[in-house]
Amino acid sequence: MQPRKPSIVVVGGGVTGAAIARELTRYRVSVTVVEREDDLARGASGACGGVIHSGFDPAPGTLKASLNVIGNSLYPKLADELGFAYRRTGTLILAFDPDGVTRLEEIRGRAARNGVELETWTRDRVIALEPNANPGVLQAVFAPSAGAVFPPEVVLALARSAALNGARFELETEVTGIAVNRGAVAGVETTRGFIPADIVVNAAGVDAAAVAAAAGDHTFSVRPRKGQQVILDKRYGSIVARHIMTLPTRMGKGIGVAPTVGGNIHLGSTAEDGVEPHDVTTTSAGLDWIFENAKKLVPCIERDWMIASFAGVRAISDTDDFIVRESPAVERLFNVAGIQSPGLSAAPAIASHLVGVMVKAGVPLEPEPGFRAFLDPPIVTSRMSTSEWARLVAGDPSFGRIVCRCEGVTEGEIVRAIEGPLGARSIEGVKRRTRAGMGRCQGGFCGPRVAAILSRRLGVPLWKVRRRGAGSELGVGPAKCCLRGGVGAR
Template sequence: MYDVLIIGAGVIGASVARAISKYDLKVIVVDKHSDVCEGTSKANSGIVHSGYDAKPGTLKAKFNLIGNKMMGEFCQRYRVPFRRNGSLVLAFDVNEIPKLEALKTQGTLNGVEGLEVLSKEQVLAMEPNLSSQVAAALYAPTGGIVDPFELTISQAEVANQNGVEFQFNSLVSSIVKQTSHFQVFVNDTMIESKTVINCAGVFSDEINNQLSAHKLKITPRKGEYCLFDKEVGHFVDRTIFQLPTAYGKGVLVTPTAENNLLIGPTAYDIDDKYDNSTTAEGIKEVLSKASQSVKSIPTSFIITAFSGLRATETSGDFIIGEAKDVEGFYNAAGIESPGLTAAPAIGDYLADLVTKKLNAKMKTSYIDGRADLVRFEPLSVADKSKLIESNHEFGKIICRCEMVTLAEIKDAIHRPVGATTIDGVKRRTRAGAGRCQGGFCGPKVLEILSKELHKDPREIAKFDQQAILLVGFDKENL
């Protein structure tokens, strides 16, 4: 019998798991994918919102503000790439300046500090690549950018090293409430747990609706993005938003925490919760909308396009807390933007509720931090040299584009909640995330995974189990 079963290993599930792992409880996280961070958490803007967007009094406003404030120290402790680069909301017409003022007022009400409406000249001085059509902008110095993969992975690692189990490739088919516990059916086996926390992203309505009479409805809202080469990573330094207009919500232009340039997203409600495909129209729209904000988009530097689904709940707000009619069942549902910003705070909050309910005690052995993590690329020549002396495998570069070494890839595989797939290695080390998108290192990473995990190369997948890369031997079909 588990004390806590968490459904979903995205950034919310990982945040809850990390926060609960401080307590002396038996905890398991289940996810239908083969790794953490495989749903919405892997395909989003990576923005740490300052918090002027959400309506005052909403959970979105509340957790956004707490999340934003704690992000700096949090990311430092857990070695997550994060930068408080500030953000700008652009207006393209002087008539829209009152809207910026209104956003500023709303933000101030929410507790956002430092908001300022800047003149055209001030804005262009800050960001010379912005369109000359800019009339004014709202500047939010507390806005930031974070690596969403690392924000998820780091917390899963901390949770795991403190005893939280992770069970992947495990789809929850049904949940039955017994008097004092839940029976959760996963791949035809039953797991029993005293409490259940629903962090199932776009599927969180389906989980909730099995147990609670207070039905939820999540509509997946697709967002398409273009990612650019690091070569143009400083095209803008701040995150550039557009003021929502009658033509819809604008798209953003931002550097990422890993110094790429990111443009997107679109926002279309769709029916299929598995549809993370990109469309020609979507990419066109992203580029055309972004071209309002900036002078000329360096399209020849696009390295990939992707899309993600936001979990938009009908109420418009986050659904966080114990279901009123199901004791021991907790929701973290409808976590769309600013969900990434809010995640660590949501994790803390839910952990607090659950551990109080279970009368849990703090562990004495809790380790607050990650096992040592080394990135070779940013080091100085002298430090690189020292590192190779300490471990020769730092001398073997596997990914040329991002300069990722054998030592780092092996570490990513053997760390807590380690990588088992090509994408898993990519998100942990950036091998394959660069401009050649794994053309050179893909076969090498596959070989390393196969060797380290003692698996046949034909079993190594890009992400989920079915996404294998090699289908057989040469001549096998002859």
């Protein structure tokens, strides 16, 4: 008789939780991910620029440094297995004064100790290859291994792969307590009931310390750091070919101008301490700072080019390093906390590192021979050749009906995004899965059409279709509801 499979609850559906869930399904375990929001990647993972950092920046010897470098090296294969967009862009760090040139020297030293390849570029080379870069540059270093992804796409692909391999995802499920029995975890209390567990992985991002505390573990703290960011219109998507950034500061990586896999430019981010844990508001000071500093790197950037701005809150641990360990206070509680930037880059490595930590802690992890690494490739008509697309439309005409004009997304893709595993439940969910509404009109034209498709497929009245989570319904009622009194009298 086979022994009962250990049951593992992962708290948090960001990139860390999703990568861990997928990694754990390589073993004979039962995995459940609980996520408070109605979709994955709704916290810091979904609100970052999507740069896969090379790993020159973190202090040598830290977990952050080693997992960043390993994570970066895992991305090309992961992109191949899961079918998400990944492009190697490289990072170019510019120095504008002699002091900066000295600091580039420090970066080269740090990169060498982290095992990251760097090239030194002269001013002429920078100007020749990035003609829009500030001509005041004196010298630069280039890290060729840096890349770009669309973060929600990565998180959703990891989660779909985990689900394909048997992981369960409980959305809109908030952890209210951790049950501890004789010093070891016994399960998690949630807003949707108790989930028994032999092992709990705490990947709750900015709430990780609170989740640990619920189990009686007060061994670390996490503080929020807000990062405001800006997306520029695709029309200006080729102003830079590489991720260009200023010298890193103590507070973070400095400002970057990054080409995204969707063809836009991402600017950011600010690094603001002393904010509330879920404060994702933008401020005029923050946006001013972004444009002022981005223009120092690429002077031609105009504020008019902005199509979106948003903020994410990163979780900074008290050691400033990643925490990936079994709780010293509670057995079988594994904390994966303080996963700030470069958390997206490191996530695949964090997941495999955690498995090592678990094995060392005596968790019996038997390989699951049925693990399937590959996902079916997604259908993205805008990335297809004309003949491929024509064949697809011949088989299913809905792939010939463009719903989102700006990004060229068809009805067929939207229906798939709703009906597939971990399907979209909101307009935002469709946007993250298909890019519908991510273009320059920001859903002005396609929003109502996407909502109509959601309404039909989910069987809810149109006005109840959500933009994002609960409380974000498209309307307040059907036609005439404000004249007839009452809502939904239909």
